[in-house]
Amino acid sequence: MAGLFESAGGGSAAIALDELEASILRSLEVQMLELIGPGPGGDGGDPLAALFAEGPTEAPADPALARLFPDAYGDPAEAGPADEETRAASGEFRRYTELDLRARKREDALHVVRALDALGGDGGVVKVDASGSGRWLGALNDLRLTLGVRLEVTEEDEQGLYELPDSDERKPLVMAYLWLGALQESLLEAITD
Template structure:
């Protein structure tokens, strides 16, 4: 990936290699599908990643938490799905080439939110609860997942830095 940079028109852009595009598209698609499952009524308590995406507003009060979810889950899940979809669409490309992503402010915000959601899902799958946790890395697959988790932090940081430049 070539880091995000601020363009003269106020947009930000970065270039992603084909392998990076494949990884981000796959993870954004999965994250969007997970959010959509909540929107469609999936049981939130059965999947730790879904719990991380849509945490309890009142963890010590199940009744208040259920009432809050009744009014907010659909809209929140829909926004998370749309953010993930925007990431996938912005990486769409013909052939197997690198992709330049250009984002306006709204697109950049959607990307930041989608990357956060993807990292929440990966963190839940790895058993990462807070900063500094290494996660449960016990084979090549989880080691790769951890490497992607860290790389996405770099992508997110690059985007934030580009947005902060005037």
């Protein structure tokens, strides 16, 4: 996979994706949407339910979701009995912020899916204007964080990912993880040129 972002001037960027790259990126974003889940009121998006909805007060049990929606005040797994006040503050913060954060992450992923859908199932050039670059960066970051958690990647391990044998069952996910990192980096460079 070689498609990387290039500057299109004025804080915008463009990327040429072949059919396989577009398909993989779209599939990953759809899986991200499934992981994040529907908003308040379900898939119908009942505006009244969303208006009165409060978020959860506990961190998600899924490690990938916990990475996407971390506690505001420390790691609950490291908290001791004396940290009850910190846990309560984290729960209160989560209660009032997580739904908005989830909505933003859903919107970022949908933005990318729609851009890829505009290619009509084929490869092609996707143009990202200056206002959409933040959504792309957010969506790519969320994918990379999620894959990193699923692969149990640490800073020490990252160099070893390049040396995985082809027989390693993690290889396809590692390739996607590394590609997403290259996409992020190239997009950042493109919009700052």
